[in-house]
Amino acid sequence: MQKFIPLLAGGLLLAAQAQAHHVLNNFDIGEMAQQADSVFRGTVVDVSYASSNPVKGQGAIPHTFVTFTVDEVLHGTAETDRDNTYTLRFIGGQNNKGVMWVDQLPKFNIGDEDILFVKGNGEAQCPLVECANGRFRIVDGMMHNEYGQAIVEDAKGRMTLGAVNERIKFAQHKIGKQTLQKRTHYVNGFDGKGNDVDIPRPEAAKVTMYDAGSFIANSHQQIHKKMPNDPLGVNKRAVNVNKTKAFELRMSKKAQ
Amino acid sequence: MKRFLPTMLAASCLLAASAANAFTTYTCNGHDVKWSGNSKTLFAYLPDFPSGSSERNALIEAVARLNENSSPFVFNLVYTNTVPSLDNDRTEIWIDNIAWPGVTYTWWDNNCNNFTEKDIIMDSSVSWTSSANKYYQWSYDDPSDTIVAKRPMESTILHELGHALGLGHEADEYNIMGTDWNHMSTNGNAAYTYFGEDANHGARYLYGSDGTQDLGVVHWRRIGNNGEYSTHGRTRLLDPNTNTELPFTMVKGEPQYNVNRGQTVRMELTFENNGSAYQYEDVGYYVSTNSYISTGDRLLTSVSFGQSPANVYTRYQDVTVPSDLSCSKEYWLGAKIDKDNSLAEFAEWNNATYIPIKTNWNFSCLVLQPIIIQPLALN
Known part of the structure; x- marks a missing residue:
């Protein structure tokens, strides 16, 4: 039986206020799984950095290797190491000059617990379906997307995106010795006469959030509905990457 | 299963407060x-x-x-x-x-x-x-x-x-x-x-700040978000009594609202102060026979309000569609900010925009011609 946990979202005043005029976004887990090489639940146990080998016209580029213990596979196969770990490679990271950063990419910290839709690991700059959209975060047992938006159920029973948990959205992110953080800047309203005013706070909103168990159960249903003949993705495999093995980044026709 | 529904606040006030979050940096x-x-x-x-x-x-x-x-x-x-x-x-x-x-x-x-x-x-x-x-x-x-x-x-x-x-x-x-x-x-x-x-x-x-100034008005607004990205939709024409969107037809890819002559409608437009300092400016609301809004169009009302350079301002204004417009004809309601050109701006091309309308045909469109009876000439 699906289990949903009601949450008072009104504690997140600013987020709830924004939600008052949000159009909530639906997403198709079955479609995302169909695109994926593998879908699994895992926990980040290591984040390390290495640069690509230089190629003609392109120097060494920092990359981030994020290693997960694989706790549960929902679809396809993740080719784990003997210790049941699986490593994803993303462009960006650090080298001796500093930090390379791409806004669109998901950011991982050790201990993060995620459900990942893996696609093109070892080839794509961002080896997830729709990049950051292919990562769902489990925080305090509840499901969120990369940006801290709660996964909630809409009036038609569909998975959709709800209010932002700003603790997740603006969490600190370590890259080596540097601590990076996205910073939002708040503004007051104004009364049309030049005076700043406090924006009216809405009443506490009650939404139905997905916990990890109900999300996984619902995902199984959606995957089965989308791919009734192969819900397990028997022949789909997400290749692992070896953190110590040299690699090249051929991202550009200009680097050929 | 017990369900909870989100509580939404109706934006009933004319001065709609925008979201409190603004730009992000790292x-x-x-x-x-x-x-x-x-x-x-x-x-x-x-x-x-x-x-x-x-x-x-x-x-x-x-x-x-x-x-x-x-x-x-x-x-x-x-x-x-x-x-x-x-x-x-x-x-x-x-x-x-x-x-x-x-x-x-x-x-x-x-x-x-x-x-x-x-x-x-x-x-x-x-x-x-x-x-x-x-x-x-x-x-x-x-x-x-x-x-x-x-x-x-x-x-x-x-x-x-x-x-x-x-x-x-x-x-x-x-x-x-x-x-x-x-x-x-x-x-x-x-x-x-x-x-x-x-x-x-x-x-x-x-x-x-470099001290430069600019004001603008557009027919787009924030309607939600997709991950980290705000999503945008067209501003609307609303019924002032219910604050609901008036019926419209998509014409040439844009919503064209069906209105009656003499009807009061609520225009939703987004105003922005892109400059360095707070501005208090006149805004003219017009009706035009084409989609290019200018001060040469027919002025419906003029209002003044302040704009902070620190918040996007989707604002509502009630105007009355003139009763002497033609029936079953396309018009464009619009607004122009700094209509008197009193502020030196780094961009003057972004000061006006429109919302398409079409007047409905109804019985008020019937014009009765007086019947003139000529006396019969008898020889």
Whole structure:
């Protein structure tokens, strides 16, 4: 039986206020799984950095290797190491000059617990379906997307995106010795006469959030509905990457 | 199963408060990360942006829009045949086959204070347009014409330039760092991308103010978000009694509202103060026989209100559709800010916009002609 946990979202005043005029976004887990090489639940146990080998016209580029213990596979196969770990490679990271950063990419910290839709690991700059959209975060047992938006159920029973948990959205992110953080800047309203005013706070909103168990159960249903003949993705495999093995980044026709 | 439904607040007041979150930046070890100076050379790869090409036109316009920002920061555009690459200590833009429509790669130094390089790559597989004719753009796609509407390259480059300046994505305001292709200033058939209030605010936060001023009004608003990106939709015409949207028909790719002569309607438009200082300005609301709103159109009402340069302002104004308009005819309601041209602005082309309407036919349209009875002449 699906289990949903009601949450008072009104504690997140600013987020709830924004939600008052949000159009909530639906997403198709079955479609995302169909695109994926593998879908699994895992926990980040290591984040390390290495640069690509230089190629003609392109120097060494920092990359981030994020290693997960694989706790549960929902679809396809993740080719784990003997210790049941699986490593994803993303462009960006650090080298001796500093930090390379791409806004669109998901950011991982050790201990993060995620459900990942893996696609093109070892080839794509961002080896997830729709990049950051292919990562769902489990925080305090509840499901969120990369940006801290709660996964909630809409009036038609569909998975959709709800209010932002700003603790997740603006969490600190370590890259080596540097601590990076996205910073939002708040503004007051104004009364049309030049005076700043406090924006009216809405009443506490009650939404139905997905916990990890109900999300996984619902995902199984959606995957089965989308791919009734192969819900397990028997022949789909997400290749692992070896953190110590040299690699090249051929991202550009200009680097050929 | 017990269900809980979100409680929504009705925006019933005329002065609608916008979301409280604004632009985003990045910190490293607690410091804001930005460029060390107020200008940076942007090297454009000449084979991708040849003279006279639509790609170059889009790039020139996008850099011009960025450089209009109300901080002193500018990009100096230089064309080069030097092959671009990542991590070469040059800030570059080129076109290639990539996974995103556009992407910006950022480097900063180990001191954690300053950018050292930004590289922007635009995707060669996207169908781009550099036309300012709105019918060539996604946001105004007219299914009844033969024009293939495309994504405006200028707006996506401007979004990436926002990253290059130091801004992150923003979901909680109508802004260019959200969805870029419908962040447009449109009057008549011309639709231009622009940096906007929120991004200008962010530029001033990072680099200070240059003292320039600009006001604008558009028929777009924030309607939600997709991940880190705000999503935008058209502003509406509402029933003042119920605050619900009036019935409309899609005509030439735009909502055309069906109204009665003499009906009071509530116009929703988004006003922005893109400049450095608070402004208190007159706004004229007009009805026009075409989609280009100007002070030569028929003035319906004039109001004054203040605009902070720190919040996007989607505002509502009740106006009455004149009773002497023709029946079953297209008109355009519109607004023009700084209608008396009293403020010197860095952009004057973004001061007016429209909402299409069509007057309904009803019995008030019947005009009874007096019947003149001629006396019968008898011989």
